[in-house]
Amino acid sequence: MSDLVDQLREGLPEAAVVADPDVTAAYQQDMAGFCDSAPPAVVVFPRTVEEVQHVMRTATRLRVPVVPQGARTGLSGAANASAGAIALSLLRMDRILELDPVDRIAVVEPGVVNAELSRAAARHGLSYPPDPSSWESCTVGGNIGTGAGGLCCVKYGVTAEYVLGLDVVLPDGRLLRTGRRTAKGVAGYDLTRLFVGAEGTLGVVVAAVVALRPAPPPQLVLAAEFPSTDAAGAAVCAVMAAGHVPSLMELMDTTTVRAVNAMAQMGLPDSTAALLLVGFDSLDPTSDLAAVGELCREAGATEVVPAADSGESELLLEARRLALPALDRLGTTMIDDVAVPRSRLGEMLAGVARIAEEFRLTIGVCAHAGDGNTHPVVVFDADDADESARARASFDAIMALGLELGGTITGEHGVGLLKKEWLARELGPVGLEVQRQVKAVFDPLGIMNPGKLF
Template identity: 75%
Template sequence: MSELIEQLRAALPADAVRTDPDVLRSYAADTAGFCPAGRPAALVLPRTVEQVQHVLRTAHARQVPVVPQGARTGLSGAANAVEGCLLLSLVRMDRILEIDPVDRIAVVEPGVVNARLSRAVAEHGLSYPPDPSSWETCTIGGNIGTGSGGLCCVKYGVTAEYVLGLDVVLADGRLLSTGRRTAKGVAGYDLTRLIVGSEGSLGIVVRAVLGLRAQPPRQLALAAEFPSAAAACDAVCRIMAAGHTPALLELMDRTTLRAVNEMTKMGLPETTEALLLAAFDTPDPVPELRAVEDLCTAAGASGVVPAADPAESELLLQARRAALTALEAVKGTSMIDDVCVPRSRLADMLEGTAEIAERYGLTIGVCAHAGDGNTHPTVCFDAADEDEARRARESFDAIMELGLRLGGTITGEHGVGLLKKEWLARELGEVSLELHRAVKAAFDPTGILNPGKLF
């Protein structure tokens, strides 16, 4: 192992290779629960593409596993260390290399924080729409690795739709360039889309060409209270069937509302069973908000409150962004599921989750990107209570089984990692899994890139 470290240091800055046990422990895992983490051999923090290539060439020659990492805000264990691996943290590669208002692209390194990019392109009258709840800390590389989404997906789509091209260091240190800078392009297989969501198992993203959009007007929102989750889901179906395209359409159940109030003191309504947030960013959103208000009332809303201005709308969005952190604080530990179902089955998903919570005697709060059917049932439990922790894991699996039964998927935006690899096999089936393994072998024939993740 000392020879490995010496070889790494031969072409890296002195502070780029860390072996202190306390440092290694602090980098060994992301934020997912119930996911084991091994003991890494070293942490490497490169700043250049050439340094990443050196790390991969060294690891490839010695057959040492490499686990890429960003900000470690992931929720599936994809960034967890495996025994004896090199942790390859890309957070120091954090430059915005280019913003082009004519071609509407940004060229960035993987360590750029999502919110920082959003603010930088806003100075040019542009926007980068994907906005995960952790946007103030998560990195673009991590977003690409997991194919992440966010609150605005219902109108603007997910990360994969904005990644035009990539520079990727392969397992043997070669540099692969995929995609384009142009508005259109269909030359060859779409390797860019293949790498997005691959969780570092095919290569290490070192540069990304991202598509941008014109900066929309500020959002104007409304909040609708419902006597049941089913009524709120009925309103979602009515809104989408009527042809509306809200900038966001988010749902929080009563458990989530209480948790957010406890943490933020925002004074959200706790007597309602579900709160639906709808927002539009059109030049004149008032007519659409009025139409949505009527649809919510027809679905059984007990109250609809339009925001007075964009600032008040932003407060509602802050409440939604705080939901997962607030639920974790309920009992000190949480498991955040990420099941996406057809919109038409959203009510079945929420009602089924409530039944699972009752069956296992647990607190499970649900917040959701309701406009695209992406639910986040969050199991709250005391990790020190062995029986409660066991029930939490069993309920988590029951929720995933429910999602598949409703025609959904085990993950809409958080990825598979370690947490859901057994469920991925169930969702894909044997033929698809065989092809996945063949693709992995083509990119990484010796299997050193993030081994043990996905499948």
């Protein structure tokens, strides 16, 4: 290890290379449970592209694994380190290099926090739509690595749809530029999309050109209570079939609602089986909410309450953003991320309830209902071996249910370590073989985030 540290320091400031065990232990893992990890041999904190290139050349020369890391808010173990590895923290590469209101783009380093980019865009009357629940702490580089989503995906799409171009340091230290700055462009293979969602297994993103959009009007949200998750699922289908374009459509089941109330005293209706939040940032959101409210009533809603103003709307959205932290307070949690066709959402929710009963566990569900992306959260006692085993089995049962319903094992959290065996099931042998061949082209030595994805 001393040889590794010495060679890293030849091209990095001494303070940027840390081998103190107390520090390396802190960079061992992300926020996922049930994933193996170990303290890395060293943590490096580059500030420039040239410093990242030096790290990668050193790693290639010594055949040392490299694990790129952002804020480590991920939920799949993709940022987990292994013994002997270099943890490559990109948090200090945190500059917004350019923000162009004419071309509506920003050029950012990977350590820029999502919310900071959003606030910078807002000063120019623009927005950066992808908004994961951890947007106040997660980084753009991490969002790119996992292909992150967020609450507004139903109208504005996910991270991949906003990444126009990338600067990537390859494992051998070469700098690859992909994509473009223009609104259109189809020259060559779309390598940019290949890196989005690759979880650091192909190279290190050191800069990104991202698209911005005009800032939308203030959003209004309604809350609809339902006596069953089936009825809530039917309402989602009715809204989408009628041609409405909500800016968000979020769902919380009764377990989640009660957890949020216990944590933040939000006054949400915790007797309801499902609470659906539907928002519009259109020119006439009041009329849109009225129409959707009627569809909710027809689907069986027992109460429909539109927010009076943007302040009340933000309060409802804050309740939804608190869902995962609130469930965390109930015990150790394992967060699933299964997306199904919108038309199967009701079946997915009912199936999760059956799984919770079968395995005798508390499982709360929050969901980006507008795009069918569910987040069943399994709560268990990590000190109870039997309960932990049942939690892991229930997690697998939920993923199997998602595939059975024509869905996918991950809508936005990624595969990482947590779901690698399930990726193989979803892709099939031919798909898996092709993906491995792609990795071998970029990373022939297998040093980039090894063991992740497959």
